[in-house]
Amino acid sequence: MMRSFSQQIPIILKGDVHVLVAFGIDTYKSVAGRKEMTVTTDTALISHLMRRAGFGAAHEEIEAYAEMGYEATVEKLLDPESEPAVDKYSLMRRHPITEVPGGASGPGQANWLYFMLNTKRPLQEKMTLFWHHVFATGNAKVDNCNHLLDQISMLREEGMGNYRTMLLNLARDPAMIFWLDNNENHKNAPNENWGRELLELFSLGVGNYTETDVFECSRAFTGWTIGAKMPRYPYGRHPWTFEFRAEDHDYSEKTFLGRTGNFDGEDIIDIILDQKACSQFIARHLYSFFVEDEPQVPAWNIEEPRNPEAVSYLADLLVESGYEIKPVLRALFNSNFFKDSAYKRVKSPVEVVVGTLRLVEDVKGADPRLESTAREPGYMGQDILDPPSVEGWHTGREWINSGALVKRVNFVSDRMSDPELPGVKKIIARIADTAESMSPEALVESCLDEMGPLPVKHETREELVSHAREQGDLSWDNNSYRESAVRAGEMLALIASTREYQFG
Amino acid sequence: MVTTEKDPVIVILQLTGGNDYFNTIIPYNDGNYYDNRPGLKIPQEDMLTIDEEFAMHPSMGPMGDIYKRGDMAIIHGVGYANSPRSHFRSMDIWHTAEPDKVGTEGWLGRAVRELDPNSENPVTAVNIGQGLPRALVTPGVSVASVADLSNYGLLTSVEQDMVREKMLTRFSNMYGAALGSGQVMDYLGQTGIDALKGADILKVAPDIYESTIEYADSPIAKSLRDVATIHKAELGTRVFYTQHGSFDTHAAQAPAHAQLWQEVSVAIQDFWDDLREGGKDENVVMFLFSEFGRRVRDNGSGTDHGAAGVSFVIGPRGNGGMYSRYPETRAEALEQGDLVPNQDFRGVYSTILENWLEVEAAPIVNGTFSSENFLSSSN
DSSP states (O other), X not given: OOOSOOOEEEEEOSSSEEEEEEETTTEXXXXXXXXXXXXXXXXXXXXXXXXXXXXXXXXXXXXXXXXHOHHHHHHHHTOGGGSOOOOHHHHHHHOGGGTSOTTOHHHHHHHHHHHHHHOSOHHHHHHHHHHHHHTOOOHHHHOOHHHHHHHHHHHHHHTTSBHHHHHHHHHTOHHHHHHTTGGGOOSSSOOOHHXXXXXXXXXXXXXXXXXXXXXXXXXXXXXXXXXXXXXXXXXXXXXXXXXXXXXXXXXXXXXXXXXXXOOOHHHHXXXXXXXXXXXHXXXXXXXXXXXXXXXXXXXXXXXXXXXXXXXXXXXXXXXXXXXXXXXXXXXXXXXXXXXXXXXXXXXXXXXXXXXXXXXXXXXXXXXXXXXXXXXXXXHTTOOTTOOSSTTOXXXXXXXXXXXXXXXXXXXXHHXXXXXXXXXXXXXXXXXXXXXXXXXXXXXXXXXXXXXXXXXXXXXXXXXXXXXXXXXXXXEOSTTTHHHHHHHHHHHHHHHHTSSGGGBX | OOOOTTSXXXXXXXXETOOOGGGTEEETTOHHHHHHOTTTOOOTTTSEEOSSSEEEOGGGHHHHHHHHTTOEEEEEEEEOXXXXXXHHHHHHHHHHTOSSSOOOSOHHHHHHHHHSTTOOOTTSEEEESSSOOGGGOOTTOOOEEESOGGGOSTTTTOOOHHHHHHHHHHHHHHHHSOOOSOHHHHHHHHHHHHHHHHXXXXXXXXXXXXXXXXXXXXXXXXXXXHHHHHHHTTOOOOEEEEEEEOOOOSSSHHHHHHHHHHXXXXXXXXXXXXHHHTTOOTTEEEEEEESOOBOSSOOSSOOOBOXXXXXXXXXXXXXXXXXXXXXXXXXXXXXXXXXXXXXXXXHHHHHIIIIISOOOOHHHHTSOOOOOOSBOOOO
């Protein structure tokens, strides 16, 4: 799509305007002699967009998107079908267990990580992750990654579609039914788990319904169950299927959120969507995931949103669009509050792992290390497909503890300082190409640029520059290239270890 | 807080996967054992008899020795009601001491908060392994998680020591700077400094470690040697955590279970020999547990998830012997084909917390539970 172009891209350098001629998409040679490089606002903004709406993007992609323009890039992200889907068959051939992991989380995580690492539809995959945060379903109880992966596939399909469709699909999702005990929700003995969490965590939020509503809601979903499961031995797991058991359904009158009728599950969902609280709740989730860390969900009925106008704006759009997600995302990414939000969120472990690997171009395709790599977000505190509870993960500052911080710092700096990795080679080549001889300040600048561009506090910058100064100027001529590459790798690693880099 | 070598130390060894209680401590006079284990019964001549009723699995030689010299308490029938028999949920329950709802704080994290309320020592709790077990995760509590003691710390991929030292100094300066940019940055700063301090503290341990013991060549032996290394360095660590597995022997249990217990037993023997040699064993207690036991009836080549399990508490200051009751094995007494627990695991935790670590148990295990006195005070 945006491959093989050869154009002149104006880059504003200190005081002068120089033209870098692009030969193909991965080599830039400075035609004039000026040494330092500053990135235009366009590319910084695009980098920010790609970090949030995806898992970051390589330099060439950023340049190409900048060429297209910001709005066009947003449109491209909202059009996943314009790129091919991930090649599942390659994964199946080389890691067959990830297709049917059964109760083992590891291969299940590897399956999803493969999608995240290789997707050309970044926003679609990021939305899948978003919805997994909201509709958190965990293997700890479900003990069946086959069906969890099915749920993830559904979220991938519908995630940029319609929220109502997703809720209805979830009400019929075997993993969700089992997770929230709706298979134990009977006409004569209602079980409130699904009914409650649907209201509390999936749509309205605490404070926007009563205990009676929970009870009535649960009654409406009686009979929405899963077919009798065959015993696992001796032939292995059998697929679960959704089943509606009319004889177990409570058809009688219910009063829910002020309405009365013989409601079933679908009616309940319609009534929920009629509540302003629903659009506010989902809008706040979108804000927290894409814009800025909000307090944890259990505090939402006590603490106001950081930016109430922004949340209301998104909420109103959700209602206007009939709960279609794309129009809301379009407005969100094009808003000023989004554009101003760079580095205002603590990156989640998945973002750290996938973002880094995509940047350095490692563990691509059905790499043999896929399954061990898939464990890394878990070491940092985020076991995908196995959130600690239906509440999902505690995000923002709560991603950080002494164990996780060491893991995050080491994971990233380990890769950024490895000059053999294709992505790192490219980064260093680009830095080398800006000048034959480079001051310590320029080294720090160009490294910060490649890692973001990452804004750092004055004190942090001082330390980085001091560190670079210890070995003086760098030369990129043929004799010194290797040595300078090592120094650059170290600087990239040091930047990866900063506090500022924990944000994204 | 001044910590002395006499402060009581607990070492948790998690047997991951669900250890088969019935083949670990065997009631060899019970006909039900032989009837229910057509595929997996241990021949009587191979069992290691430890008293008139019970024998240990043949691979547990060193464990038998420890029991016979009085340093081991065997706690029977440990578990909790209505076990879901799911690995992850059961493990979470053991880690958070919350069987009935989803717990969010680890029981050991809470204990550490009592032991070091002002967070003075970042290595009060050390996990040997990857990640951080939920038992240790509690907001505000700093825990060092060491995958490889010889290479623990920040920026470990930087090979040249001098370069690394310099980078760590920069790290320390950057994280120590008061940036005035809000709570999260401050918190990050504190966490980073703690992690660095922890790594600095721990790195002296391998250098000063002395021992004539040649540990076996298994992962659990290596982990326990790391525990011993840190403990003998007297760095103030009060809680150690490590694990071995997988004990989830649904099939081919005979060779697997044998090897697992051989590895664990020898590693434990090496560990205690090492501590005794250095005169550092008196204030240490080791606690072994698994997330559940396994089914009474085998499935031909293995066993499936069960309920009640066995725990071991080892240490020279423990009260050796048998505690609680071996669950009844006749069919009518089983629940879903499983041994029924009669000792709530939170009671075992409570005894360890109160008698050994001398912290109040009730807030940590969310209630009052008790057990027999397998562990007296550490004084």
